[in-house]
């Protein structure tokens with residue numbers, strides 16, 4: 667298994683970052699929803715503190731992921747896509763990247779505006795991004811919730827796309843984001859439409 671991406675396949679580092687972030691987001695959304703439902707008290711504060719620490723971890727991993735992507739051209743989109751599918755693939759990927767930054771940052775701004783400094787697992791205290799403001803705090807609650815819903819919608823499109831490639835088009839799109847050997851078609855090189863360029 668190669669560490670770096672190739673023109674037809676995601677490397678081990680991109681794969682690890684993709685699936686690690688997927689797992690952390692699943693825990694993160696669960697903690698956010700539990701924190702929201704709990705009555706005010708120690709349990710709510712502890713759940714939200716974990717949510718904040720994990721959110722900052724996701725922000726750091728998303729930054730590493732984007733840097734790694736800039737250093738490594740992404741494999742070309744599969745050559746069998748209609749123009750609308752190419753647009754959807756690019757739109758969902760860009761949207762997911764934006765949300766990977768916007769969700770943690772709005773959460774961080776929300777906490778700062780409330781006057782609660784964010785700590786990372788009680789190991790490091792992060793600076794406040796803004797000064798205390800009730801108006802901003804309430805606005806950020808709304809924006810954070812709207813972004814979480816947007817994540818759910820875009821993720822549904824993203825997963826539907828991945829499953830369609832795997833089960834309907836029967837191409838290598840999902841396999842090339844998973845460890846293991848690519849199919850013979852992928853090993854033989856890019857498709858006619860694949861320039862090998864970054865997208």
Ligand code: HEM
Pocket residue numbers: 691694695698699701702714717718719720721722724765766769770771772773774775776777784807810811812814817
């Ligand atoms: C990818 C990262 C994140 C995701 C997917 C996420 C998702 C969520 C979800 C689904 C909720 C419950 C619904 C809502 O009110 O929005 C929530 C609530 C919350 N999140 Fe996040 N969050 C993320 C990062 C963060 C970070 C980094 C912080 C703070 C540093 C944070 C602070 C909060 C707070 C304080 C609430 C409770 C809001 C309230 O009282 O209504 N979140 N988050």
Ligand code: HEM
Pocket residue numbers: 684687688691735740741742743744759760762763766821824825828829839840841842843
């Ligand atoms: C919150 C969860 C997820 C996020 C944030 C996410 C994010 C992303 C992003 C940003 C890319 C584009 C990579 C790049 O261009 O650098 C990508 C690619 C990909 N994702 Fe996800 N993803 C998530 C969940 C999933 C799930 C559940 C699946 C499978 C069912 C999946 C399958 C794939 C595949 C197969 C690719 C590669 C597409 C290609 O090679 O063109 N993702 N993901």
